[in-house]
Amino acid sequence: MILLRRLLGDVLRRQRQRQGRTLREVSSSARVSLGYLSEVERGQKEASSELLSSICDALDVRMSELMREVSDELALAELAESAASDTVPAPMRRTVLNPVSVTSVTGVPEERVTIKAPAEAVDVVAA
Known part of the structure; x- marks a missing residue:
């Protein structure tokens, strides 16, 4: 099963790591607890749109860019999942x-x- 919160967390972590920033730096800038940001990055917590906006601002990334990258990851995950099950997803029939x-x-x-x-x-x- 593909979980959006995990894909979103992976993309957020990659964005932060590309900038060479720590969880502490981003959590402070976004005014989010370090523990909560860590849980969001690990896909254990669902992030609200307000929280995502704060994190995107802290990372200086547009939310649309973040969501586009998540969408691309989701599309790849769906293809991999359908290839693994060897079936054609219903929307494609x-x-x-x-x-x-x-x-x-x-x-x-x-x-x-x-x-x-x-x-x-x-x-x-x-x-």
């Missing part, structure tokens, strides 16, 4: 439709074409 002309919800005609991949069929919508 598509239903198979015969080629037909349909009208979309917006009322614009669309043509649906079915492309069969080796492992599964994928539904593609042509505009």
